[in-house]
Amino acid sequence: MRRASPGRTVLRPFIPAENPFAAEGATASREGDVIARIQSLPVAEVKRELARIERRLAHRHDNVAAVLDRRFHEVVPPDEDGGTLDPVRRRLIGAYFSEEYSFEAAALFNPSIVAHPEQKGVEPGELRFLMSLRAVGEGHVSSIIFQSGIIAKGGAITLDPPSERAVSPQIELVPGGTPDDPGLRLSFGDTDDLSAIVIFPFTWHRRHGLEDLRLTPFTDDDCQTVHLGTYTAVGGETIRQEVLRTTDFRTFELQALGGKYAPTKGMALFPRRLDGYYAMLGRQDHENIWLLRSSDLYHWESGAAIIRPRWPWEFIQIGNCGAPLEIDEGWLVLTHGVGAVRNYCIGACLLDRDDPSKLLARTRSPILTPSSRARNGYVPNVVYSCGGLVHGRTLILPYGIADTLTTFASLSIDELLATMA
Known part of the structure; x- marks a missing residue:
């Protein structure tokens, strides 16, 4: 017999809902706002936050860094990156657009x-x-x-x-x-x-x-x-x-x-x-x-x-x-x-x-x-x-x-x- 196990999770993509009250014709998106906030962080804080996230995820997931890197490239097109973001900041952006999903919780x-x-x-x-x-x-x-x-x-x-x-x-x-x-x-x-x-x-x-x-x-x-x-x-x-x-x-x-x-x-x-x-x-x-x-x-x-x-x-x-x-x-x-x-x-x-x-x-x-x-x-x-x-x-x-x-x-x-x- 096999029962569901809520403790089994997978890292999957996450996109925040758009603002329904955004001004008509506005070009900014929720994703863009989040990325801008991450870009404003000092390098030391970016490293600290990413280390905390990777440490927490490593208990339940393999290849965390690769998954977060891949998620960054799914969210940010190459022509929008412009090569200006360092690898640590990219990985942190990937984390913000990922979530743990308990796929057999119910x-x-x-x-x-x-x-x-x-x-x-x-x-x-x-x-x-x-x-x-x-x-x-x-x-x-x-x-x-x-x-x-x-x-x-x-x-x-x-x-x-x-x-x-x-x-x-x-x-x-x-x-x-x-x-x-x-x-x-x-x-x-x-x-x-x-x-x-x-x-x-x-x-x-x-x-x-x-x-x-x-x-x-x-x-x-x-x-x-x-x-x-x-x-x-x-x-x-x-x-x-x-x-x-x-x-x-x-x-x-x-x-x-x-x-x-x-x-x-x-x-x-x-x-x-x-x-x-x-x-x-x-x-x-x-x-x-x-x-x-x-x-x-x-x-x-x-x-x-x-x-x-x-x-x-x-x-x-x-x-x-x-x-x-x-x-x-x-x-x-x-x-x-x-x-x-x-x-x-x-x-x-x-x-x-x-x-x-x-x-x-x-x-x-x-x-x-x-x-x-x-x-x-x-x-x-x-x-x-x-x-x-x-x-x-x-x-x-x-x-x-x-x-x-x-x-x-x-x-x-x-x-x-x-x-x-």
Whole structure:
């Protein structure tokens, strides 16, 4: 079981709000005012203040000086610096436009899980895994974090302790999107502990959170595998689907999806092309599971509903709980159903491997329901997952409880299929 830890923080950008009563046509900004005040300080005071800040931050963050230097260059364009500011004063300016953010202070839930890219040292029959989690901090803002662990030969699951320190990424723009909405490349260096990585909202279009990453190892026609994950970007009154791409879980590219089916939640990518097309499951009408196809990973215009609510526990809506899992019998899809009193339960269905628009079987009753402990939390009466993992003939299912914490269930695939009709 994994609970939120308020003591885990990351250094992220901070910009003070503008003055709503500034004179019309005024060119001064709050940032400019702050920088001017720092420039007015004597050198000795600048050094003293910076030493105090770095000393305080060093207890919880690595590479503090580099992060503050980088933040200065994000705030002050090169043509405005003019080479007049000394390195110590630049670093202090960077500190004033940074903040510590407790990224999992409120909750930690909605996990997905994949095999860890590094299996060195794992005993036969065991599997090291990497789990993504939705971490919620101040203002109900969601970030994406990771946690590793081991599935033992006998099925016991052990989580590695999360890093006490988080890494702030280097951020670059990448081709794609529009001039005011480009893609992003996030580089976290060569950190060995992937639990130190925090992907928090960086841009206006994502300012209210990155939610519910659904990871899958995607193998393309050239047999090369990358990890792709769809997630919901929340930008104030708007939401949309975006895709995360990584080959090593240290460098990530984030790109918005386009097309009429992209402004939604909960899309999950199949782990390979189907008949030459990318394929997704989604809930475009907020009620049914849809199958979408596209020749372009980043643009989605074609789809239709394939699974509709049937049982009382899913009468409000049915959706996926992560990327489809390929087994001998077909595509195993974990589902969520919403019923009376907005209870969220988890079920499953089986789709035809060659034609996933064909529903072969589904669970009549949920496989996981909100128990007495799942009724209380940030959002009561909810169990939810963003993806499971097949290990042998066992389904490893991490899931969130009451949008508060995360735990695990293990199910025999043979027994699960036997419950389907």
